[in-house]
Amino acid sequence: MNPNLKRLRRSMMFLNCQKPALIKDPYIYSPDSIMLDLEDAVAEREKDAARYSLFHALREIDYRGVERVVRINGLDTDLWQEDIRCAVAGGCDAIRIPKTETGADVKRVEAAVQAAEEEFHVEKGRTLIMAALESARGVMNAYEICTSSPLLFGIALSGGDYTKDLQTSISGTGVELMGARQHMIIAARAAGVQCFDTVYTNLNDMEGFRKDVETIHTMGFDGKSIINPRQIPIVHEIYTPKPKDIIFAEKVVREIDTKKAQGIGVFTVDGKMIDIAFYDGAKRTLALAKASGVYKGDL
Amino acid sequence: MIIGKSAMAGTLESSDAQVTVEPSENGLELEISSSVMNQYGRQIRATVMQTLERLDVQSGKVTVVDKGALDCTLKARVECAVYRSNDIKDALPWGGAIV
């Protein structure tokens, strides 16, 4: 199994492939992933130009461990197959499918990715897939999409197109996104894949952005799509476990490890009833704390 | 490859380069201007020449207006202009002539 299926993806930043100044060093902002865009951000007559830039950026720029996802053009265009050839040949880490409607869409991309891996002698299974859901139909089919391919690491909501399809628009309150968010996170968890929230486009309202991230963090999302590096520190701050949670998680892991050896199943930590069901969550908290640079312990 | 017709790629934004290719009978003519000519003119010329060689372009007038582009951008713009001059958009030799 590709170990990157479950990697940390709190912040996934969109970058226009057609803009050399944007793609040359986004890693200084420490996003977990960048999403190099061949789709909406690129003007129709520059679609070809964006590919050459993408290819050489993937080959020559050292992104210093930041995951490189490529957003290809939609499956309803004549561009997406060449996009995949270019991205896979360049050595990207994942393909993001826009406007995914069904599991079959994922299958088509999976086949193209596998063909490209073979054509360009890329290690088989190296290139992962994520699916963006941008319509009511796509959201309804979330579980089917989540379970369509072993290469699929997660699904992402694309709120702009989705709300248009619902015949409403982004209000800033999140009300119009509530159903999709709830449905998608449940589907993703049921299928054991990750789930990512849509972008927040108002850069003048950083407080609104913070509230939005707090909401999706509470809902269980793994991360958020980002359109400006200024948004990254806020996401990482909210996803960083609080000191009391880290201390508690550390105690839980240690206690379960020792109690298990002694054959004890249920016990208390800081007055809370604890059993083996808490183990994975506590481990996740510590891993997140480590990734955020606030935990340097040995667990 | 030949230069089929005049074509252009890239912009004059910072960190970019604008490359124009035109058909020519007189072998390869390369004209470069750059905001970083004094320190990187030699390297820009070398990168552009290598890219044209890999594309097997032996004749044509190539004009580069560089605004501090990295090598990866220079290559991308040269390739884009050359393929545009031949109206080629698909089945490109990624990792072959484009490398």
Added chain:
Amino acid sequence: MKNAVGREIPDEILALTGKEPFQGNHYKDGVPFRRAAPIIRPVMSNDHSKMVKDIHEALVKCHAHNGMTVSFHHHFREGDLVVCMVMKEIHKMGLKNITLAATSLGKAHDDLVPMIEDGTITRIEASGVRGKIGEAISAGKLKGLAIMRSHGGRVRSLVTGETKVDIAFIGAPTSDDYGNLRGIGGKTNCGVLSYSYVDGDQAEYVVAITDCLVPFPNFPAHISMTRVDYVCVVDSIGIPEKIATGAAKPTTDQRKLMMAEYCTQVVVNTPYFKDGFSYQTGVGGASIASTISLTRIMKERGIKMGFGVGGLTKPMCDLLDMGMVRLLLDTQAFDLDAVSNVINPAHHRITAGAYANPFNKGAFVNRLDYVILASLEVDVHFNCNVVVGSDGVITGAQGGHPDTAQGAKCTIVICPLLQGRIPAICTDVTTVTTPGESVDVVVTDYGVAVNPNRQDLLEALRKADCVPLKTIEELRDIAYSIVGKPDPLEFGDRVVGIIEARDGTIMDVVRQIKPKE
């Protein structure tokens, strides 16, 4: 001969200027000298008029002649109209061989280039030169040498008599008919007249040029009638909006915000950050952002600033208005907020001499804890270049950079690793303007480097684990790995300018650029 920063200073330049090569920051410390005194023409009669009808009359009355030195200030920054106005009159009179000794020259003075070409202006002394004049000097069009010196160094060169000003022209937002001058109260306000104070003291003739004549006495005067020979009223001395050259709005560029945050972390985690600390910062987006984030931490920890000094901007004035700094010592207003803040009683004017003259019995810069500076280039010896672009063309000014860098206990230089394709952190700067011994910390978007001379600061930052620490060589290597190693610049043989150290020795020379093919 090689100087203390390893720069080759040609013998003929040493002979021509009578100067010594730079020998380290403390070479002239405590070395006695005699202050130069100007010729004065006393005014004793009670019916004497100082008013002249125009600049021409002022020039005639001040015995303007071939080969003279005229001086100006740059408080109006990009909005200055005075230098060109006076130089045009000098040009019209057919005078030649003039030394232009301005505190700084910029884009507002592009019109002077033809006067350089026709031999009206043959020497330039300034903090630096931006715009077309810089290009003209680098192209070898100035017949004599351009001398670039810091604000403190300029005051030194006047008080030692090295620079002898024949006529000082002082653009004054307000003046009375007897030459009491203020930087405020008129229609083209610049707040303070700090740079011209020494010209008032040391020039043979002093002419005030104003566009707002006010009743006598214009008080309290920033420059006194006791120093002024003539007063000339003109239509306009400057364009107020151009005094603030951008940067007034807080930046939203995450790269700058990141560097600002690193800078703030360096300040608050080094030992001088305690109640009563002193601080100077500049106008760059990152400097302004770091003042804002520093304010937040000062509030959290209940730490107040003792004094802020230098050129001032809105965030520094906000600190004063919030009671977070005991007093501000102003040498220059960088934006209109700073101009209007001068009315705050704790916002004090100081002269460029009190600010930075190394040949005082002490200057304010010597009492700085922190200074936040920018730089075009920093090399692995921590030498900074703020005057000459990486393409070899003169394009900036020393300002107070070398003065504050030497004076402050902790000198922080903020500089993005790359400017387009140009690596700002490099093996050797194009031209040394501030010696590495003055520079303690370099903040880039790729990490923070501490001068190995400052193990104390390095240790404090390591312990705090607050910024990504790198060596300066690591930063240079990262830069070169991204953009490639730059080819060395090719210069002509002729020296067109010298970079003077604070103490009057030669830090570096600037050569004519080779014309591009």
